Amino acid sequence: MWKVVAASVFMLLFIFSFVLELGMVPTASMERTVLVGDHLLWLKLPYGPNIPFTNYRLPQLRAPKPGEIVAFRSPIEPDAIYLKRVIAVAGDVVEIRRSVLFINGAPLPEYYANVRANRRWSWQENISPRRVPAGSLFVMGDNRDNSEDSRYFGPIAVKDVVGEPIVIFWSYDAPSSAWLDPNWLHQVRLYATALTHVTQTRWRRTGLLLCFR
Template sequence: MSELRKHPFVEFLEAITVAVVLALIIRTFIVQAYTIPSGSMLETLQIGDYLLVNKFSYGVKVPFTHNYIMERSGPEHDDIIVFEYPDNPDVDYIKRVIGVPGDVIEVRDKKVYRNGQMLDEPYVIHKDSGFELRRDNFGPVTVPEDSYFCMGDNRDQSQDSRLWRNTFVKKEAIRGKALVIYWSMDGISNIRWGRIGSLVH
């Protein structure tokens, strides 16, 4: 009995289809790649860093919706998250979580206080010696349920919860937690080898 085999082109199409479906599943439910275009998270994240974001960290959503198939607990203090910009959901932002539901957040003379205690933030940089009222003296505000107060590490050059019209990031708007830097380039040809593979924290 002779063995029947598929035409090579059919086998190729099947392989491509399986690869595309797997890639879509991974991108939708597990990880997604993002690029850092601005300096609001310096020095933690550099312009030209390429990140993988864990979309499973806080739950699994129905694709293209804010509805959870399986919901997990939300971000914790100091998590670096990607989310829909509260003032324009078509734009994605990346910031550090400073306040979780129930926290009282206040900024006084550039120092951040959470529930009355000044935070020790070794990752923060300040590049402006001057003061701006809302940026450098803000609050106090209480973080609502299912919401988060987020700030960039480059505090003087970050559009964040201090300055947005809609102050807080809703949990449903969170894309995921920044996981690892898988590629990094300074300009067109200068690869930052030392950053590749670094965990984001």
């Protein structure tokens, strides 16, 4: 019996060290695709996961492609993981004219984007042409008017990508302020409340695949 338990523990450690990761979405930057309170499972093996207890990483097996959603280390908050969509890759020229996104001079069809004129943050509506450097990605949130992304902090390094979200395994309707509170006791209370308020669980989002969105 103990061999079965040990093997199971080893398998779980291996999977969550090298293959999969759990994550939670605390902000609205990817709405309508990903909502505040969505809990995700993301695939990290293709992007060179860290080897536990070392400063080394496995080799990266593939680079993200335009249109894919990626999780990456924030260039402005080193301990934070951001979730955005890849808009352009190295060599592409990105431009925004009156909230319309152009890649290499052609308008990019964006069925997923939530865009509206934003007078408060006019810098988001117009960006002069800029080429994405080698080894970099230009990323943006689907909720264009509520996202700090490459329009703000510039292209991100491919090496900072840590995974690709593949499925929503649970989604709970609570405001950003609830998920962003760093107090561990608050988080315990939040999840305890979720167990007793099942009507706030977004059941229709459970099992929703993100790798095709």
